[in-house]
Amino acid sequence: MDALKNIIPEMIEEWEEMQDSYYPDRQQLYGFMTSIIPRLTGVEKVLDICTGVGSLSKKILEGLPGANVTGIDFDDIMLEMAKENLKEFEDYFTPVKKNLWEPDWYSDLPGDFDVVVSSYAIHILPENRRQEIYADVCGLLRKGGFFICLDEVKSSLAEFDNICSDALSRFRQGAGNRELSADWSNYWNRVGKKLGSSNYSQELLKTTYPDGTDTMGTLYDQLTLLGQSGFSDVECFYRDLSIAIYGGMKAEEK
Numbered sequence: 645m646d647a648l649k650n651i652i653p654e655m656i657e658e659w660e661e662m663q664d665s666y667y668p669d670r671q672q673l674y675g676f677m678t679s680i681i682p683r684l685t686g687v688e689k690v691l692d693i694c695t696g697v698g699s700l701s702k703k704i705l706e707g708l709p710g711a712n713v714t715g716i717d718f719d720d721i722m723l724e725m726a727k728e729n730l731k732e733f734e735d736y737f738t739p740v741k742k743n744l745w746e747p748d749w750y751s752d753l754p755g756d757f758d759v760v761v762s763s764y765a766i767h768i769l770p771e772n773r774r775q776e777i778y779a780d781v782c783g784l785l786r787k788g789g790f791f792i793c794l795d796e797v798k799s800s801l802a803e804f805d806n807i808c809s810d811a812l813s814r815f816r817q818g819a820g821n822r823e824l825s826a827d828w829s830n831y832w833n834r835v836g837k838k839l840g841s842s843n844y845s846q847e848l849l850k851t852t853y854p855d856g857t858d859t860m861g862t863l864y865d866q867l868t869l870l871g872q873s874g875f876s877d878v879e880c881f882y883r884d885l886s887i888a889i890y891g892g893m894k895a896e897e898k
């Protein structure tokens with residue numbers, strides 16, 4: 645990690661730019677999540693699943709002073725970047741290494757979270773693992789706590805799904821976006837070079853998708869799975885084509 649020390653600030657900046665040109669309205673949607681969280685639940689303890697460079701955690705800490713956020717991710721580099729990105733909140737942000745593929749990933753996390761959030765990550769997992777993770781998340785929440793997830797989803801209607809994915813592709817190729825908007829392999833290979841790896845991006849893909857590629861689920865199925873995993877009042881808080889914010893409340897009787 646020492647080899648990356650000097651370039652971590654520019655890696656964070658570039659990551660943020662690339663993510664902003666990969667997902668429409670990303671910053672506004674983080675802001676929206678931050679604005680609904682206190683109205684849904686008193687917020688002191690927050691868990692951010694797959695925190696990346698801590699982008700959403702940072703927005704939450706800026707908008708909700710005094711909250712404590714635990715940010716989990718399986719990637720040491722992401723966690724190092726998150727630490728740097730949130731250094732002004734070091735007393736309030738705890739980065740923790742956790743891999744969602746491990747069955748007991750949640751076992752030594754503190755629990756009783758008021759809210760669990762995740763952004764642009766849960767779609768990486770296949771549907772059966774996603775359902776298990778929803779149940780694990782429910783176990784980590786206090787009664788009445790909320791899970792709020794911002795992610796890419798599919799539509800159950802094939803034609804509408806095409807409309808959604810076409811719109812997202814157009815956004816990603818759009819004139820206003822950086823040339824590098826989808827060039828994650830370039831980014832990770834440059835990082836890998838510093839670590840002495842010749843094809844770091846491929847290695848990362850294999851760890852991220854041990855079962856193959858993205859297996860995005862429909863929004864309808866995510867709401868159904870949440871309902872079957874101990875959540876009540878499941879809700880889609882926002883949807884614009886392929887991008888949705890959905891979640892639910894941990895049922896009082898759970």
Ligand SMILES: C[S@@+](CC[C@H](N)C(=O)[O-])C[C@H]1O[C@@H](n2cnc3c(N)ncnc32)[C@H](O)[C@@H]1O
Nearest residue numbers: 694695696717718719722742743744745763765
């Ligand atoms: C597309 S990024 C999203 C990051 C951040 N939430 C955001 O809004 O920019 C996906 C993140 O999920 C993490 N990740 C992927 N698979 C994971 C797994 N099995 N366990 C934990 N983290 C994982 C990656 O390291 C990466 O930081």
